[in-house]
Amino acid sequence: MRSILVVVTRQIGDVLLTTPLIRAARQRWPGAAIDVLGFQGTLGMLKGNPDVRQCITTPPRLGLAGGWGLARALWNRYDLALVADIGDRAHLIGWVAARGRAGILPARNGSNWWKKGLLQHVVIAAGDLGETHVVQEKLALLSPWMDVRGLHPEVVPPPPAALPAALQARLAPGHVVVHAPSMWPYKQWPPEHFGALIAGLAAAGRQVVLTGGPSEADRRLVASLLAAAPAGQAIDAGLLDFSQLVSLLAGSALYIGPDTSVSHLAAACGIPVLAIFGPTNPQRWAPWPSGGEAPARPIRFVRRSAQQRAGSVTVLQDERDCVPCGKAGCEDHRLSRSDCLPSIRPERVTSQALQMLEDSRA
Missing domain, CATH: 3.40.50.2000 (Glycogen Phosphorylase B;)
Structure with a gap:
């Protein structure tokens, strides 16, 4: 893998809890360029992250013109998309952006049938009362390429800066x-x-x-x-x-x-x-x-x-x-x-x- 897109169109805390997945991908493919796509205002936790080449932001509401522009900008740019969100838009972005795709799906959802058709590897979300922590669930996206069971997940904070x-x-x-x-x-x-x-x-x-x-x-x-x-x-x-x-x-x-x-x-x-x-x-x-x-x-x-x-x-x-x-x-x-x-x-x-x-x- 030479280029990887991590899609995490969620809130700030969800973005931070995706950093163990990003760190593990960096360990698996040390020379790969890893970009992260998320909503505007949510990717600040990735500022200065040594594992990330670029953060790509998108508005929560794209509209038809915005969606078309994003699709053209991302079309087939990546070898692998890791879709760390169950949403429809996140999976469509992964399909547009990469030739290979792994993604998280809810246990039951009316759109699962077409999302499964877009993915080479599926992780089923445990749900809010499930027994799997979201950090470990996101790591499972990499299981076709590495043994994630023996990993020690590491949440990576931004580098410190001087206080006022x-x-x-x-x-x-x-x-x-x-x-x-x-x-x-x-x-x-x-x-x-x-x-x-x-x-x-x-x-x-x-x-x-x-x-x-x-x-x-x-x-x-x-x-x-x-x-x-x-x-x-x-x-x-x-x-x-x-x-x-x-x-x-x-x-x-x-x-x-x-x-x-x-x-x-x-x-x-x-x-x-x-x-x-x-x-x-x-x-x-x-x-x-x-x-x-x-x-x-x-x-x-x-x-x-x-x-x-x-x-x-x-x-x-x-x-x-x-x-x-x-x-x-x-x-x-x-x-x-x-x-x-x-x-x-x-x-x-x-x-x-x-x-x-x-x-x-x-």
Whole structure:
């Protein structure tokens, strides 16, 4: 293979979790040119990635003219397309772009019949309640060309970049990074719970650094949480790019956050991570631990456990029988509530965080 296109038309976290596939392809074909195609605004996690030659962005909505232009630009340019998404458009792009194709399909879908006809190798997605982590599922795209069972998947973060001088000057040794915002309400741990967590960490003498995106909702939530701790013990990291965020995370003693892309990035940085999960299945979506050398035992998360740990990552869940439901909250839509998240009390999270800080120091 001299040229490979990886198609990942998903969100930012999905792009980051595709880097083990990209790294494995680079190991299999060291001289190949590897490009990645994804939606505009989602490929920032690949900035500076040594395994990627070029990032190709496309709008989420192409239209007829845009689709035709993209098809002409990509036509038969690659030897192999690795389609790391189940969507129809992703598979059409793979068919247009490459002579050989491997792709992921859902277990049941009305369009599977024609997608299978376009692929030389098919990986069936385990689904939201499946037992296969998405990192391992994506790696299976390479199974015709290499034995992926013995690989130690490595999520590759962007290279670090210098923090703003004003932020660097305010950071205290042993600070804890807390990411409170979630893109969707059904993944949002209550803001008042975050406030109690921050107060507990500050009472234990820890500085808390709050991160969030540029949206008005993120900025408003971060600003509201600053009052949970005495002046200087809770600070707003401001707007950082992913490389600066890597520097902030790498210098911290602990990261705490929900099911979000920043939690995956923190795990890739190798620091202790405490992830708060609601309806999402950690067997599929838990932050993938970083580790350098292969662990003595394969990384495994279970579907439900009040507390579980793999490597540097600890996941907390509610103990009710419906967890995880694998749905978009109790009402199964993006603006839904998730009753399992408020039930994870801040005292429990604070206690676990302080224990992890003590274990890390020891």
